[in-house]
Every structure is written in C-alpha cells, then in structure tokens.
Amino acid sequence: MAMNIQEMILTLQNYWASQNCIIMQAYDVEKGAGTMNPMTFLRSIGPEPWNAAYVEPSRRPGDGRYGENPNRLYQHHQFQVVMKPSPDNIQELYLKSLEAIGIDPLAHDIRFVEDNWEAPTLSAWGLGWEVWIDGMEITQFTYFQHVGGMDAHPVTAEITYGIERLASYIQDKENVFDLEWVQGVSYGDMFLQAEYEHSKYSFEIADKELLLNQFAASEKEAERAIDEKLVLPAYDHVLKCSHLFNLLDARGAISVTERTGYIARVRNLARKCGKAYYEEREKLGFPLQKQEAMNYGS
Amino acid sequence: MAANHFLLEIGVEEMPARFVEGAVKQLKEKTETWLEEQRLSYSAVHMFSTPRRLALRVEDLADYQEDMVEEARGPAKKIALTDEGDWSKAALGFARGQQVDAGDLYFKEVKGTEYVFVEKEHKGQSTTELLQEMKTIITSLAFPKNMRWGSHELRFVRPIQWLVALYGEAVIPFTITGHTAGNVSHGHRFLGNAVTIHKPETYEQQLKEEYVIVDAAERTELIRSQIEEIEAENSWHIPIDQGLLAEVNQLVEYPTALHGSFDESYLNIPREVLVTSMKEHQRYFPVENDEGSLLSYFITVRNGNAEHLDQVRKGNEKVLRARLADAQFFYDEDQKLSPDEAVEKLNHVIYQENLGTVGEKVMRVEAVSTRLAEYLQLDSTKGQNIKRAAHISKFDLVTLMVDEFTELQGIMGKEYALLAGENTAVAEAVAEHYKPKAAGDSLPENIEGAVISVVDKMDTIISSFGVGMVPTGSQDPHGLRRQAASIVQTINGHRLPLTIQQLIVLVMDEIKERSLLQREEADVLKDLEDFFVQRVRQKLLDEGIRHDIADAVLLHLGERIDVVTEKAGFIQSRAEEADFKETVEALSRVTNIAKNTDSGSDIQTELFQAEEERELYEKSKTLNQQLDDRLDQADVAGAYQSLQAVTPAINAYFDHVMVMAEDEQVKQNRLQQMTLLSKEIERFARFRSIVFSS
Numbered sequence: 001m002a003m004n005i006q007e008m009i010l011t012l013q014n015y016w017a018s019q020n021c022i023i024m025q026a027y028d029v030e031k032g033a034g035t036m037n038p039m040t041f042l043r044s045i046g047p048e049p050w051n052a053a054y055v056e057p058s059r060r061p062g063d064g065r066y067g068e069n070p071n072r073l074y075q076h077h078q079f080q081v082v083m084k085p086s087p088d089n090i091q092e093l094y095l096k097s098l099e100a101i102g103i104d105p106l107a108h109d110i111r112f113v114e115d116n117w118e119a120p121t122l123s124a125w126g127l128g129w130e131v132w133i134d135g136m137e138i139t140q141f142t143y144f145q146h147v148g149g150m151d152a153h154p155v156t157a158e159i160t161y162g163i164e165r166l167a168s169y170i171q172d173k174e175n176v177f178d179l180e181w182v183q184g185v186s187y188g189d190m191f192l193q194a195e196y197e198h199s200k201y202s203f204e205i206a207d208k209e210l211l212l213n214q215f216a217a218s219e220k221e222a223e224r225a226i227d228e229k230l231v232l233p234a235y236d237h238v239l240k241c242s243h244l245f246n247l248l249d250a251r252g253a254i255s256v257t258e259r260t261g262y263i264a265r266v267r268n269l270a271r272k273c274g275k276a277y278y279e280e281r282e283k284l285g286f287p288l289q290k291q292e293a294m295n296y297g298s
Numbered sequence: 299m300a301a302n303h304f305l306l307e308i309g310v311e312e313m314p315a316r317f318v319e320g321a322v323k324q325l326k327e328k329t330e331t332w333l334e335e336q337r338l339s340y341s342a343v344h345m346f347s348t349p350r351r352l353a354l355r356v357e358d359l360a361d362y363q364e365d366m367v368e369e370a371r372g373p374a375k376k377i378a379l380t381d382e383g384d385w386s387k388a389a390l391g392f393a394r395g396q397q398v399d400a401g402d403l404y405f406k407e408v409k410g411t412e413y414v415f416v417e418k419e420h421k422g423q424s425t426t427e428l429l430q431e432m433k434t435i436i437t438s439l440a441f442p443k444n445m446r447w448g449s450h451e452l453r454f455v456r457p458i459q460w461l462v463a464l465y466g467e468a469v470i471p472f473t474i475t476g477h478t479a480g481n482v483s484h485g486h487r488f489l490g491n492a493v494t495i496h497k498p499e500t501y502e503q504q505l506k507e508e509y510v511i512v513d514a515a516e517r518t519e520l521i522r523s524q525i526e527e528i529e530a531e532n533s534w535h536i537p538i539d540q541g542l543l544a545e546v547n548q549l550v551e552y553p554t555a556l557h558g559s560f561d562e563s564y565l566n567i568p569r570e571v572l573v574t575s576m577k578e579h580q581r582y583f584p585v586e587n588d589e590g591s592l593l594s595y596f597i598t599v600r601n602g603n604a605e606h607l608d609q610v611r612k613g614n615e616k617v618l619r620a621r622l623a624d625a626q627f628f629y630d631e632d633q634k635l636s637p638d639e640a641v642e643k644l645n646h647v648i649y650q651e652n653l654g655t656v657g658e659k660v661m662r663v664e665a666v667s668t669r670l671a672e673y674l675q676l677d678s679t680k681g682q683n684i685k686r687a688a689h690i691s692k693f694d695l696v697t698l699m700v701d702e703f704t705e706l707q708g709i710m711g712k713e714y715a716l717l718a719g720e721n722t723a724v725a726e727a728v729a730e731h732y733k734p735k736a737a738g739d740s741l742p743e744n745i746e747g748a749v750i751s752v753v754d755k756m757d758t759i760i761s762s763f764g765v766g767m768v769p770t771g772s773q774d775p776h777g778l779r780r781q782a783a784s785i786v787q788t789i790n791g792h793r794l795p796l797t798i799q800q801l802i803v804l805v806m807d808e809i810k811e812r813s814l815l816q817r818e819e820a821d822v823l824k825d826l827e828d829f830f831v832q833r834v835r836q837k838l839l840d841e842g843i844r845h846d847i848a849d850a851v852l853l854h855l856g857e858r859i860d861v862v863t864e865k866a867g868f869i870q871s872r873a874e875e876a877d878f879k880e881t882v883e884a885l886s887r888v889t890n891i892a893k894n895t896d897s898g899s900d901i902q903t904e905l906f907q908a909e910e911e912r913e914l915y916e917k918s919k920t921l922n923q924q925l926d927d928r929l930d931q932a933d934v935a936g937a938y939q940s941l942q943a944v945t946p947a948i949n950a951y952f953d954h955v956m957v958m959a960e961d962e963q964v965k966q967n968r969l970q971q972m973t974l975l976s977k978e979i980e981r982f983a984r985f986r987s988i989v990f991s992s
Contacts, residue, residue, distance in 0.1 A: 070620075071620060085447075085448040085449045086447050086448050086457075087448070088448060088457070088459075088476070091311055095487075105487070105488040106488050106489070106602075106605065106606065107605070107606040107609050108606070108609060108610060108613065109598075109600040109601055109602060109610045109613075109614075110487075110488070110601075111312075111549060111601055112311070112312035112349075113312075113549065114312075114314035114315065114316075116443070126445075127443060127445040127456075129312060133613065134609070134610050134612070134613025134614050134616075134617070135580050135598065135613060135614040135617040135618070136613060136616070136617045143445055143446075143447050143457075145445055145446065152446075153446060153449070154448060154449040155445075155446050155447050155448060155449075157447075169613070174616070174619075174620075259648070260648070
C-alpha cells in the first residue's frame with residue numbers, strides 16, 4: 001500500500017526528528033517558498049548551528065489555474081529541512097528519508113542533477129542539485145552560499161521536497177487532485193475550492209489599489225521596524241511585501257518597467273533584515289552556539 | 299631504482315557534468331607538471347572520472363627523486379684568492395655557506411671571468427614523502443563554480459566525501475576537510491559498497507565489481523553500444539548527439555540504456571519542441587525512422603543495472619507525458635495569437651532596464667533594416683520581405699512555447715509565422731536573424747536574415763554602449779563581444795558591400811533620433827571603434843593570420859572586412875618571399891621618412907630638381923587612380939601590383955635625391971611628396987608593422 005500524504009508527512013517528520021531536527025510549524029505569514037520562513041532564511045545567517053524541518057504551504061498566485069490543471073497550483077506544499085552546518089553525510093540522510101517513505105533506490109533511477117538556486121528578492125544563492133527519480137524532479141537540494149547579502153558560513157544545507165510531486169509519484173496518480181491526503185479524503189476534496197477561489201481572486205478580483213497601498217505601507221513599516229532594531233517584525237512585513245508583489249504581478253497590476261523596481265525594493269529590505277538579524281544575534285552572544293543547545297533534546 | 303604505480307581518487311558529491319572534462323584535464327596537467335618539477339620519473343598518467351570521482355594513476359613512478367648535482371657560483375677568482383694564492387675570506391665564507399670543504403672549490407670561466415664554483419649533490423627524497431604534496435594539487439583545482447560546505451573554508455566543486463592515495467600498497471595519508479586519504483573507495487551509490495583497493499593496478503576491476511566503470515571512455519562506448527543494440531533490435535535510427543552523450547556519460551557511473559514511448563498524437567508538435575523536451579530537459583535521445591522522421595520513442599540512460607527497468611521506464615514516460623501535454627497546450631494556444639497581435643504585446647515586454655521595450659527595439663530594427671536594404675540596392679521583393687520579417691522578428695517572445703523553452707526563440711517564430719500564412723523567406727528570416735549564435739554556428743542563409751541579423755545585433759551593441767554598458771576585461775554580461783563577432787562573420791560571409799563604419803552610422807542615427815544615448819556621441823563612437831577593431835583583429839587571428847600582419851592591415855573600420863581579410867591573407871602568403879621583402883623595404887623608405895600629418899599643401903612641381911622626383915610624382919598619380927579602382931573592386935592582388943610597380947621609381951629617387959635638402963622650401967616640398975605617397979601606400983597596409991624573420 002502506497003503512503004497517503006499525511007503518512008508521508010508524518011514519516012518525514014519522524015525521520016528528521018530522529019536526525020536531530022527541530023520540528024517546526026509552518027510560519028503564519030503568506031509566502032512563496034519554505035526558504036522564506038524565518039526558520040530558514042534568518043537562521044541560515046551567522047555562526048549559530050541550526051537543524052529544523054517543517055511543512056510549508058507555499059503560495060504562488062501566478063501559478064494558479066482555477067483547479068483545472070493537473071499539475072499547477074496556487075498553493076502547493078513543501079517539506080523543508082535545513083541543517084547548519086551541513087553534515088558530511090547529508091546526501092545519505094536524504095536518501096534514507098526516501099527509503100523511509102517507500103522509495104527503494106534499487107528499483108528506481110535516482111540522480112543528483114546540477115541545479116543552482118537563486119532568490120533575487122532575498123539576495124540569496126546557493127549551489128546544489130535537483131534530485132530526479134526516474135526523470136522526475138522531486139527535491140531541490142541546496143548548499144546556501146550567500147544569504148541576505150552576506151556570505152553564508154557555516155553553510156546551511158536546504159532540502160526542499162515537493163510534497164505533491166512526490167505523492168503523485170508514490171501514489172502513481174496523474175492528477176494532483178486525485179491524490180489521497182488521508183484514506184477517503186482526496187487532495188481535491190481539501191483544496192479544489194481554495195484553488196478556484198484564490199485563482200479567481202488573484203487574476204480577476206483583487207483590489208489593485210488596496211494591494212498597492214498595502215505594499216507601500218508594509219514597506220514603510222518594515223523600514224521603521226528595522227530602524228528600531230526589531231528584525232522579526234520587520235521581516236514579517238518583508239514577507240507581506242513579497243506576497244503582495246506576487247499578487248499584484250498575477251493581477252497584471254505591475255507593468256514590466258516597474259517589475260524590476262519592485263523586486264529591488266523587496267531585496268533591499270531583505271538585505272537590511274539579514275544584516276540587522278546578524279547584529280542582533282551577535283549582541284545576544286549567538287545563543288545557539290552554546291554546546292548544550294546543539295544537542296537538541298538528544 | 300624501484301618503481302610503483304600511484305593511485306589518487308577524489309570522491310565527491312555529484313559534480314556538474316559540464317565541469318568534469320575540464321577538471322580531468324587540469325588535474326592531469328597539474329600532476330604532470332609537479333612530477334617533472336620534482337624530478338620523479340614515470341611512464342604515464344591515466345585519468346578516470348565519474349560524477350562522483352576524479353582519479354588518476356601514475357604508472358611506474360620512481361620511488362625516489364633523481365639525485366641532482368647542482369653547481370653553485372661563488373666570488374670571482376681575483377677575490378677568491380689572496381695575493382699569496384690562498385683561499386681568501388670571501389672564498390672560505392662561500393664554502394662554509396655551501397657546507398663544503400674549501401678543497402672542493404674549483405674555477406670556471408663565465409663570460410670571460412673566472413669564478414669559484416662548487417658542486418653540490420642533492421640526494422633524491424622518497425616519493426612517499428613527496429606525494430603528500432598531492433594535497434596542494436587537489437585544493438588548487440579551479441572549477442567554473444566553487445562552493446563551501448559545513449564549516450570548512452575550502453572552496454571546491456562539490457563537497458569532498460573520501461580520498462584514496464595509494465603508492466604501491468602504501469597509503470599516503472594527507473587530510474582535506476576532515477577526510478584523510480586511505481585505501482578505501484566507494485562503489486555505486488545504491489548497488490555497490492565501500493571497497494579496499496589492494497593496489498593501484500586493481501582499481502578499475504575492483505570498482506567494476508562495485509558497479510562503477512571508472513574509465514570515462516569505456517563508459518561512453520558502453521552507452522553507445524547499448525543504444526546501437528536497441529536501434530538494431532527495433533530497426534530504428536537513433537542519432538547520437540556527441541554533446542548529449544558526453545553529458546549523459548558524466549551523469550552515470552554504471553549505465554544501462556533503455557527505451558520508452560509516448561503517445562503518437564504528440565508527433566504533430568514541431569520536431570524542435572519534441573527534441574528540446576527530450577534532450578535538454580530530460581537528457582533523452584530521440585528516436586527516428588530511416589527517413590529521419592521522429593518516432594514516438596526515446597532512449598534514456600539509467601545510472602544502474604538492468605533490474606526493475608519497467609519501473610524506471612514507466613516513471614520516465616510519465617514525466618515526458620506531462621511535459622508533452624504542456625507543449626501541446628502551448629502549441630494550440632499560441633496559434634490563436636496572430637503575429638501582429640503578438641508584436642503589439644511586445645510593447646509591454648521590457649527589453650533592458652534603461653533601454654525601453656522589445657517593441658521599441660523592433661521598431662528601430664525594422665526602420666534600419668529597411669534603410670539598409672535600400673542602401674544595399676536589394677530588389678523590392680527582398681526589401682519588402684526584410685521589412686515584414688524585421689517587424690515580426692521577435693513576435694514569438696510572447697508565445698507560451700518560447701516562454702517555456704527560451705532556446706526555441708526564432709525557431710518557433712518560423713513555425714508560427716508559416717502557420718499564420720507568412721511567406722517562406724519572411725518566416726526563415728525570423729528564425730535566422732538570431733544567427734550565428736555562437737562561434738562555429740552557421741550564418742543566416744538568406745540575405746533577408748543576414749540584414750536583420752546585423753542590424754539587430756548592432757542595435758543591441760550601440761544601445762548598450764549608449765547607456766554605458768561597455769564590456770571590460772572579463773565583464774561582458776550581455777555577450778556583446780559575441781554579437782560583434784557575429785556581425786563581422788555575417789557581413790564577411792555574405793560579402794555585403796558594407797563597412798562596419800557604415801553600419802554604425804545607420805544604426806546610430808536611429809538610436810540618436812529616439813534619444814537613447816545617455817553619453818556623448820563622440821565617446822560612444824570611440825568605444826565602438828576600439829571594440830570593433832578588436833573583434834575584427836580577433837577574427838583575423840582565428841583564421842591563422844599573424845599578429846603583425848593583422849596589425850598591418852587593420853587600420854580603421856571604414857574598409858570592407860572582406861577586403862581587409864583578403865589583404866591579410868595575401869600578405870601572409872607572400873610574407874616569406876624575397877621579392878615581397880624587397881617591395882616592403884622600398885615602400886618603407888617612403889613611409890619611414892614621411893610626416894604623420896599632411897601639411898595640406900600641394901606638391902610644387904617647379905621645385906623639382908631631379909628627374910627622379912618628377913618620375914615618382916607621375917607614378918604616384920597613377921597609383922592613386924589604380925588603388926581607387928582596384929580596392930573598390932576588392933582586387934587585392936591588383937592593388938599590390940600597383941604598389942610594386944612604383945618601387946623602381948622609389949629606389950631610384952632615394953639613390954639620387956636627398957629629401958632633407960638644405961633649401962627649406964625644397965625640403966618641405968619633398969617631405970610633402972613623401973607624406974602623400976605614404977598615405978597612398980598605407981591605404982593597403984601599414985607595411986612597417988610586418989616583422990621579417992631574419
């Protein structure tokens with residue numbers, strides 16, 4: 001019996017918990033990728049060790065298809081693992097996690113294919129691979145080299161599983177809405193309505209004027225919070241800006257000439273947050289560097 | 299002296315396939331250089347590579363360095379000996395410094411002076427000790443992109459996982475990023491195990507038992523023969539793209555080729571789309587029938603053995619199915635948009651920051667291309683085709699297909715243009731105006747494509763230069779050098795009667811009219827001149843023209859490139875001939891004495907004193923007319939003959955006339971005669987740049 005999505009998530013959580021990762025919850029601000037969760041973005045800055053895993057619902061308004069496309073979604077789910085410093089056997093740990101969810105590497109063709117990651121709005125980039133299983137990309141595997149405008153050292157390894165992709169492989173389904181979340185409840189049962197409504201909202205209904213004002217307000221508020229050395233509230237507003245920009249883009253409210261300008265504005269804020277985060281952690285003496293803090297619970 | 303083989307293996311996490319070949323070459327060269335510097339004799343260096351390892355074996359590596367006798371020079375003899383003929387303090391000090399007895403000193407003459415010398419013998423060190431240096435060789439390897447990992451400082455292509463360093467049966471234990479070299483290697487990720495290498499010569503065999511074929515060439519041949527087997531079994535034709543084969547080869551340690559299929563209905567999608575989906579995105583080899591038409595099959599190469607192939611096939615088919623379903627959707631949707639509607643949309647696509655939209659760029663290219671067609675006196679059909687093709691040259695950029703497969707820009711433009719009823723010449727020009735895309739790529743075949751290609755690229759260059767984006771050193775983010783080289787290639791290949799200078803003027807006028815220059819025009823022109831002279835020079839060098847000859851013929855951009863090229867070739871073919879040298883010597887007598895600046899005054903024949911002056915004057919006039927005609931018709935050999943015909947008069951002149959005459963008026967008149975003749979000569983080449991071998 002192939003695992004349903006819930007079993008898959010629970011298995012991955014247990015697996016990474018046993019590898020000393022703190023199981024976090026998704027962050028409660030809309031975002032386009034698990035990387036933007038402060039538990040990845042901010043924690044990958046500076047010398048403190050950090051191991052965490054969590055599921056992140058990721059919203060990409062432009063990818064919405066009213067629930068009509070079998071592969072494209074307004075919101076998909078990522079299972080995110082970050083480990084800093086990256087352990088020497090991180091690839092092996094990852095491959096064992098695949099076995100844990102029922103993928104026998106001997107029965108498949110698993111490859112690490114070069115893929116370099118870059119997030120212009122976060123002023124971040126890294127090197128790594130996309131992991132292919134029988135030709136299908138199921139995971140993005142990245143060693144962060146640069147985050148928030150600073151060189152990353154020690155280096156964080158980030159593993160991002162595409163939950164829907166992986167499930168469609170494990171459950172052998174062509175259409176994402178046919179996936180089984182738990183027995184008797186399909187992905188469509190849970191998300192089809194949301195896919196339709198959010199697509200319609202993003203493409204047709206969203207109030208451009210309101211969103212533009214919100215963007216400007218959040219941008220201003222982020223700056224104000226940074227000036228007060230309040231990094232995490234500032235970063236929340238950066239996330240809001242990023243999501244609002246994605247919404248505005250999907251709504252066709254941002255002309256091509258303005259586009260790069262918006263990206264630069266978000267990047268500028270993310271860099272400031274990154275720098276301020278480092279400084280504030282330094283003032284605190286980088287608390288997680290304490291020996292006992294590194295052996296989370298074990 | 300005894301010898302052993304030495305094995306080095308660097309185990310890494312999967313390297314990018316495109317880096318492996320360069321890394322292998324670099325590791326080999328660095329190792330060979332080091333062995334030679336260390337005076338370590340060996341018979342050969344064999345290289346091995348897979349995605350997870352770079353390895354080499356030095357065969358018959360001597361176990362000690364060769365002993366070396368070195369001569370050290372001390373003070374001169376007159377200082378080394380006292381008046382009594384004993385060793386002086388200086389000599390004794392030298393001996394002490396060299397740790398030898400004064401009795402070992404001897405004299406030897408160097409450039410007429412005798413010095414004290416001593417022979418010092420360096421005993422060769424043991425290879426085992428020296429091989430520790432492999433650490434430095436490994437950490438000095440440079441890759442196009444490097445990374446850090448964990449808490450290590452080292453930057454390398456991907457994290458190092460293990461090291462093997464084995465000299466005979468002895469381990470050479472150096473440590474990099476926490477990994478100490480030993481004799482344990484690792485087999486295939488899933489099929490193999492860790493394996494202790496007994497000795498360097500059993501490396502390949504032992505790894506093969508662990509499902510790794512370490513010899514890259516052997517792996518390539520295996521893949522090729524597996525594909526050929528599938529080909530024969532099914533009576534298919536499977537073209538093996540060398541680039542794809544090389545890439546696939548560095549994605550697998552133990553290859554097994556297999557085939558899969560897709561729904562035949564997708565064969566209605568243009569071939570290029572199917573091939574791109576398969577090759578670029580999935581690294582599959584497309585399958586054809588004997589007539590060269592695509593079939594609904596593909597070949598993939600698995601990294602593993604022949605177990606569970608059905609499962610692997612099924613997974614790959616599913617992925618391709620999703621990709622082709624997308625492509626089909628794009629293809630159907632795109633055809634609902636006419637080229638003109640698409641062009642309209644280009645007004646909303648940004649071209650580059652500060653440089654407006656693609657729609658605006660297309661308008662400029664259309665205007666200039668049309669003007670260039672008139673200038674080249676092309677017939678009206680061609681002129682109309684050029685106008686239309688330039689107008690729709692970028693329309694496919696807003697199609698879904700090109701958005702997804704950017705590498706198909708132009709190619710989809712042609713497909714969609716034909717479907718929309720554009721004529722063949724127009725459709726082809728849309729595809730071809732991007733050419734040549736890289737060094738070695740073919741030129742636009744028809745004149746329509748060629749005209750738009752050079753205008754489009756020149757527009758890119760000048761508009762970029764106009765906002766200060768001028769390539770410097772290794773900085774050329776928009777690939778402008780490549781674009782310039784393409785212009786040079788296309789003008790030359792099509793033998794367009796057009797100079798770079800003329801093209802610059804045509805495009806510059808349009809750019810100025812649209813107020814796109816943010817810098818002084820004169821500065822931009824100066825940058826363009828330097829930039830293009832370098833590109834033409836490079837073209838000549840690439841064609842095997844000598845540096846000095848390239849410098850001699852390449853004076854400015856106001857001359858047709860084909861003429862410049864021909865001159866260079868002509869000179870190079872004659873350069874070693876005696877009569878060429880004589881001609882150049884005669885011509886140089888004139889150019890050497892000539893002034894750099896023309897005084898502007900006419901030659902006053904009444905000041906002539908010798909018959910030779912008048913004779914040369916007459917010959918010069920003929921030369922001027924002949925060069926006008928012959929250079930205009932690209933008759934390089936003829937133009938050279940005209941120059942050669944003047945040389946007897948030049949030699950006679952210098953035998954009988956003193957240019958630097960006492961009478962100032964006469965002197966100035968003669969200098970002016972030399973200066974004007976020199977200008978004529980240098981219309982052909984700056985001969986004094988040419989270097990003669992002896």
